[in-house]
Amino acid sequence: MDLADGNLRSPLLPPPKNSGAGPQKLCIDDMLQKYCGEFGRWQLRHFVLTSLAWALEAFHTMVMIFADREPGWRCVGGGCSAGSGGGVCGLEPGSWEWVGGLGSTTVAEWGLVCGDKYKVGLVQSLFFGGCMIGAGIFGHLSDSFLGRKGSLTVVCILNAVFGILTALAPDYWTYALLRLLTGFSTGGVGLCAFVLATEPVGPSKRGVAGMSTFYFFSTGIALLSAIAYLFKSWRSLYIATSIPSLLFLFVIVPFVSESPRWFLIRGKPNKALKIMREIAKYNGRSLPDNVMLALDEETKEPANGEQKKGENEAKQAISGSLIDVVRSRLMRVRLFLSVAINFLCSVVYYGLSLNVVNLGTNLYLNVFLNAVAEMPAFLLTAILLDRFGRKPLAIGTLWFSGFFCVLGCLVGGDGAWKVVRMACGILGIFGMAGTYNLLFIYTVELFPTVVRNAALGCASQAAQMGAIFTPFVVVLGGRLPFAVFGVCGVVGGLLAFCLPETLNKPLYDTMGGMEGGENAFGPLLV
Secondary structure, eight states: OOGGGGGGGSSOOHHHHOTTTOOOOOOHHIIIIIISSSOHHHHHHHHHHHHTTHHHHHHHHHHHHTTTOOOOEESSSTGGOOOGHHHHHHHHTTTEEEEOOSSSSSHHHHHHHHHHHHHHHHHHHHHHHHHHHHHHHHHHHHHTHHHHHHHHHHHHOOOOOHHHHHHHHOSSSHHHHHHHHHHHHHHHHHHHHHOOOOTTTTTHHHHHHHHHHHHHHHHHHHHHHHHHHHSSSHHHHHHHHHHHHHHHHIIIGGGGOOOHHHHHHHHHHHHHHHHHOOOOOTTOOOOTTEEOOOOGGGGGGTTTOHHHHHHHHHHHTOOOOHHHHHOOHHHHHHHHHHHHHHHHHHHHHHHHGGGGGGGGSHHHHHHHHHHHHHHHHHHHHHHHHHHHHHHHHHHHHHHHHHHHHHHHHHHHOOOOOHHHHHHHHHOOOOOOHHHHHHHHHHHHSSSSSHHHHHHHHHHHHHHHHHHHHHHHHHTTOTTHHHHOOOOOHHHHHHHHHHHHOTOOOOOOHHHHHHHTHHHHHOOOOO
């Protein structure tokens, strides 16, 4: 080397590739794929801890099957033979008694039979009505100032308080009010837990992760059967199913992280980036020093774009609401279809779940078998989700469930036919559980982060409207419930034809980002 050539200042090694360049702007999905890992140890731990909240929702929702059931009765004196048809309405007072005593269920304690039997369906509908209101309110709060983790904390506190107070209800109407309030808080549990669990997951793993959340709900139902078997009194049952909400608050919530996507759309990119660095570190990776998080629209700008413009876009993203969804044709049609399909699916799923009281076999075993029947559906849909896509799978599961519900309507009689109807109900739940599971991840991918929980809240509200309608269908008995469930499944499949496929598409953060990526989604209606 000629030292006289003035090359003493030349570096011995070539400069880094990005030396002198501005910061590299990445959206969260790109950062997860390139640097943090899409589903590493951090996401697995966070996913399991957050999804445990689904078991709590199962406790507070399905406890009505056991608490509001009509128990068996037996004769204790003369005049018992007057009750023809196996009912108690024609029996003389004092000639019979409830098996298990007056405190076994709400029906026994407050005499919710004969002319007051409608009150059983009423209190169940009130619970789902509360869920509908809570889903909308907490969907908005989790998108706004409370955040995903804050909203989940609030609903768990309310669930525990209202659940324990329900056990102390002195009369039916107080009980109905407390069930309404419990439903209000329960409506926010699932959607907050689902979004919080899936938002830190990368796009190629998000589908399977989202589908797996419902294992926790089904496991909760199966555990509820055992809890109800141990706690025969409805009051002790409500306390036993409320205490886990308190345990979740003190044992689980402190180890759950807020969603980095929520921090980003709230104009707190530093906090979002801190979480992303934690994810990368826990997964055995690292983030380069020159990377920064940005919204979808910002990543399309030059790295040295004006700061003011980025701030204005961030403010615009934060202001996203359902009003913006309605104004956009793309979002408006998707919201309508999501709401309609969720309503129809809810009628079938909750209808078949509540209808176990009419099967004439062991109630605890029936509820357990229904919960177990859901799990293979979750596994199968998770396996097929990324192979066939969201849309074909949604159509297939809806029609599968609808077919067996129609078949259950066509068969009648006792004996072996009763077993056939029970099998049709289990297969119907198998199909609809897969659909219900799929709809959450499908809805998440249909809407951008800034309005995702609000849209998911609307879909959840529609599902609760279907659940409100369900008890009045089940009480009719006979073949009619299966006929209604079958029609709902078939129509739901037809509506799913109008949705776009979202397999391997970006999870957009802003309305503008999704509008700009419309061509990537393909045609809206096919």
